[in-house]
Amino acid sequence: KSIPNANDFTNIVLSKTQRKTPTVTHPGYKITRIRAFYMRKVKFCAEAIHEKFAETLDGFPKLEDIHPFYAADLINVVYDKDHYKIALGHMRTARNLVDNIAKDYVRMLKHGDSLYRCKMLKRSALGRMVKIIKKLGPSLSFLEEVRKHLARMPSIDPYTRTIIITGLPNVGKSSFMNHVTNANVDVQGYAFTTQSLFVGHTYFNTVKWQIIDSPGILDHPLDERNTIEMQTITALAHLKACILFFIDISEECSYPIEEQVSLFKNIKALFVNKPCIIGLTKTDVQSFNDLEPSKKALIEELAKENEIKVYELSNKNGEGVGLVKQEACNLLLDYRLNEKKETGPSQTLKREEDFLKGVYIAKPKTVREDRPPVIPKEIIHGIPLKLNRPTLKDVQDEMGGAGVFNFPLQEHFLLEDEDWKYDEVPEIMNGMNVADFYDKDIQAKLEELEREEEMLLYGKPLEELEEEDDPDLLEAQQQIKNKKAILKIERKLKLKKTAFSRNFDLEGVEDDLKSKGKDTQGIRQRFKDKSKPKPLSKLFKEATEDDEIEVNNKGGIHDEQEEQKHETDRNSRKLDRKIRSMSRGRSQGTKRELSESERNMERIKHKIQRKWRHDPSVGEADRKIPDMMPKHLFAGKR
Secondary structure (H helix, E strand, O other): OOOHHHHHHHHHHHHHHHHHOOOOOOOOOOOOHHHHHHHHHHHHHHHHHHHHHHHHHHOOOOOOOHHHHHHHHHHHHHHHHHHHHHHHHHHHHHHHHHHHHHHHHHHHHOOOHHHHHHHHHHHHHHHHHHHHOOOOOOOHHHHHHHHHHHHHHOOOOOOOOOOEEOOOOOOHHHHHHHOOOOOOOOOOOOOOOOOOOOOEEEEEEEEEEEEEEEOOOOOOHHHOOOHHHHHHHHHHHHHEEEEEEEEEOOOOOOOOOOHHHHEEEHHHHHOOOOOOOOEEEEOOOOOOOOHHHHHHHHHHHHHHHHHHHHHEEEOOOOOOOOHHHHHHHHHHHHHHHOOOOOOOOOHHHHHHHHHHHHOOOOOOOOOOOOOOOOOOOHHOOOOOOOOOOHHHHHHHHHHOOOOOOOHHHHOOOOOOOOHHHOOOOOOOOOOHHHHHOOOOHHHHHHHHHHHHHHHHHOOHHHHHHHHOOHHHHHHHHHHHHHHHHHHHHHHHHHHHHOOOOOOOOHHHHHHHHHHHOOOOOOHHHHHHHHHOOHHHHHHHHHHHHHOOOOOOOOOOOOOHHHHHHHHOOOOOHHOOOOHOOOOOOOOHOOOOOOOOHHHHHHHHHHHHHHHHHOOOOOOOOOOOOOOOOOOOOOOOOO
16 A cells, blocks of 8 residues: 555544544533543544554565565665665654553543543644654655555565576677566667566476576676666575576677676676576677687686586577576576575475476477378268167157157176176165165064054053053043043033124114124113213212221221221322323313423523524534545545
8 A cells, every 4th residue: 555645644544533433522511421522532543543554564574574685685775774764663653652642641631620621632632643743754755665666676586496697788688588488578779778677487397487687787896886786786696596697799789708707707706606607699690619719718718717608599599598598497406406405495495396306207209290190081081980780869769859768878888797787776875785785574673663662652562551451441531531522612612602793883783782692681771871971979979988997906996086087088089099090181281380480491491592503603513624525535546
């Protein structure tokens, strides 16, 4: 992911805090609720900044954990390694400062005594966090540039089988790379066409090889080399690879052979004890045999002094390209097999090479070029093939066609005896023939099993139960069963005896009951009595007619005056309950009449609510985003 600058970082964090946390609070809330509201905002903002910083720090590689080819030199060549560490250190320190600010202000918010004080503490906390992010601006910009360059770096595996092509500019390195791999490196007639390391892959002896095309280097001191040349120096120094040093013997690269030999001697210290091959390129323009004796002797002396093999090749017509690739791969393979035992990825590759070394791949020694393909004459001349027997297709048409006829698959069975073809195939279970284990006494065993089940169910076999049981007991059991059946029938008849009417008017009920044979006398009078309301006097009479004399705990009776008093109170309470139980009409209402002071309080409350409703103030509760289209949310591809 890209790293935003300081302003975008601030907008991302604050807008996320505004969107993900509550936005409404009032002075009327409890102070504990107000404190929790602002403490949540401070904590959430600090966590958002912490997560963003942690994600960025985890995305960058640690120099201590990666190969020295990347950590020590390649990163240091492209951009200063110290600056890289300082930028990451700034971000790590800023993350810790934000966490400490959040802790301090949460501690102070716990003692906030008003909404205004809590709001100012929250504002101060977020302001200090934003100030730290703005101070981090240069480091964020630097890390963004580092991220872009890391994304453009080639994916080089420092542990795999590698061949590095090096030499002066424009000696044919990229052309050789395009010949032996699927890479498509730009090739031009001027120097420094290749300005960074390019990686290609090829296969030799069913094994994948990595080939690196390096930028050209000039013959001058190390401290005078530029960034492009230092990439080649880094690869030569840190990768265990076979070195292909190309010399342009035609001198079309604008550099004489003496300068190319001098370059080899200057950089020889970078690949001491590594396999090396010298390739003489552009032999289609100038052959090695036609070279001037002095220059030829110079190359031969160089090869003899360093015990290096020299091969001629031409990238234009492809002569010698395959031979150079083969010799380089074999040389590197011997070097890796004879290397001291190591642990890690290199040891894994060594085991893989040991395995491939023991695998024999058969290849034909001679292949006849005049060997024609063998095609039957019937196919060439289009002669139809005739059989002396009817085909299965003909048999199918005779026997009813497709869907009716089944092919006799038994005809193609290969058995010792031809008479076995149409025998029934026995069922097989667990690899054994079921018919071989069939028992002749299976029926008797089945009857015995059923007899055991009866004993488990009844306690003894059913035949013995019928013979040995007491007849009186069986008769009593039968009587119980008959009595149960009679009770069930009576219950059903009783349910059908009750008459129900679905009519709700008086005439309909009378007609319905008459049709069912029921007496309807007294229904009309009972209907009228039920519909009349009871007067209060009758309710009072019913409440007082069933009272009894109250007896105290000692068994005595109260005096007459006290008894009459209790009786009057009890009657009045019962009457009150009866009256209250009667429902009131809707028109009477149930609202209690307010006093003068209560009416004044209601009027003041409505005035305050009307003011809040028509005159809202811009404050903490408003979800207001000044920039309706923030750049970090609407920029880039959708």
